[in-house]
Amino acid sequence: ARARTLAREQSALQRVATSVAAETNPAILFARVGQQVSLLLGAECSYVLRFVDEKQFRVIGSWGRPGARMMSVGELGTQTPDGLGFELRRGRSAKRRTVPTASHPLHYIHRIGAPIVVDGRPWGMVVAMRDSAAFLPDDEKRIARFAQLASVAVVNADTRQRLASQALTDPLTGLANRRAFDHRLIDETERALRHHRALSVMLVDVDHFKSINDRFGHAIGDRVLVTLARELVAVMRQGDMLARVGGDEMAMILGDCPPEQAVEVAQRMVEEVASASMLSQRHGVTLSIGVAGLNGGGTAEELLRRADQALYRAKNSGRNRVVAHDERTAAAAEAS
Missing domain, CATH: 3.30.450.40 (GAF domain)
Structure with a gap:
């Protein structure tokens, strides 16, 4: 037994x-x-x-x-x-x-x-x-x-x-990484299309970041990115995702948010960085931000491409600004 x-x-x-x-x-x-x-x-x-x-x-x-x-x-x-x-x-x-x-x-x-x-x-x-x-x-x-x-x-x-x-977190800033961002953007795009809800994306680029690294060193450059991430999180809406998607490039997904409202959020980010002494006064940090909305159709890839086009326009028109994607302007730029 x-x-x-x-x-x-x-x-x-x-x-x-x-x-x-x-x-x-x-x-x-x-x-x-x-x-x-x-x-x-x-x-x-x-x-x-x-x-x-x-x-x-x-x-x-x-x-x-x-x-x-x-x-x-x-x-x-x-x-x-x-x-x-x-x-x-x-x-x-x-x-x-x-x-x-x-x-x-x-x-x-x-x-x-x-x-x-x-x-x-x-x-x-x-x-x-x-x-x-x-x-x-x-x-x-x-x-x-x-x-x-x-x-x-x-x-x-x-x-x-x-x-x-x-696997889904950027080790330097603690933000979501590119992989997490891509998965979330696909999910949010499908949800927005299915329920006919607004969706916006913004791409955030640190102006002249290479010169910051060259002048102050890569350790200071890393500290700038960490501080920037903290400042942007402080002004973002609850429930949105902020990710580091490249060296000095960050991206945000704003669910249930039309592009006009996303521009307001982006402008607050630019102003927050301008008032942050360590970022702006000590290291001369400014931001260029491109904003795009789903506008009732399209894919996650197309939405991101439109935000990238808006960011390109922000950088080419003087930097330190927010630019929203405009179909007519983008079409004219592509034609030229």
Whole structure:
């Protein structure tokens, strides 16, 4: 019997370990943890819970047998001062608990849990429950092994999220990069066309940036870009995307925004840079900005091309200004 129990435990752990290695959706992974814990320990239901603060937890994964009394994924629960959660938060080992009545949010009389520890700190807990009989001492070791796998899953998920963020973020300024910008522009263009909404794009170029690098050095040039990104973020609308799409070129996507309004935003950016002492007075930074709107049709590529044409006109007409795309002017320029 002991050999069969050990084989079942190893099989359950293997299934979870495989999910930890391969599953990229945390919700599915933590539900698998709850399932395997319940099946192995004979529990009515099991949860993966994350500590929110000293008193609350959030359900991030769950599994229950048919008819089980369950909390929903995403639901918040409150730990009682003498509850299992408080004990697990302060310890490193699994614990069992039997309560006289099912007054706790998790409802069941017999409970067992193990802490999920990440980077040496309590992150959450794996908990199993039932009414039929108390859990056995050996069950503490079993659920602790699942909690260790859950810890690995949390680290893996954080690593994936960090790598995904890095792949879409400019490392110097912290803005979105060209890849993120291109994906967002395609999505926003499709959404605007589908729902007949306005959409504008602006391209922002630092005037004579090469001379700044030549005069002050590349370290100062990098500092100028970082400061510029911070100044532009301060005046952009909430929900819009600002990206660094080239060396000294930035771009912004303004959803639900006609080009006339986008020009106003761009003008505020030019004025903000003019008033920023480090940028304008110390390093002579000015901006040229080209603005274009979707105008009811076209593709993301065409919208970006129109903004680029407007930027070209801004630079050729003296720099330090905002120019909106105009079809007639652009057509005349192409003809000449």
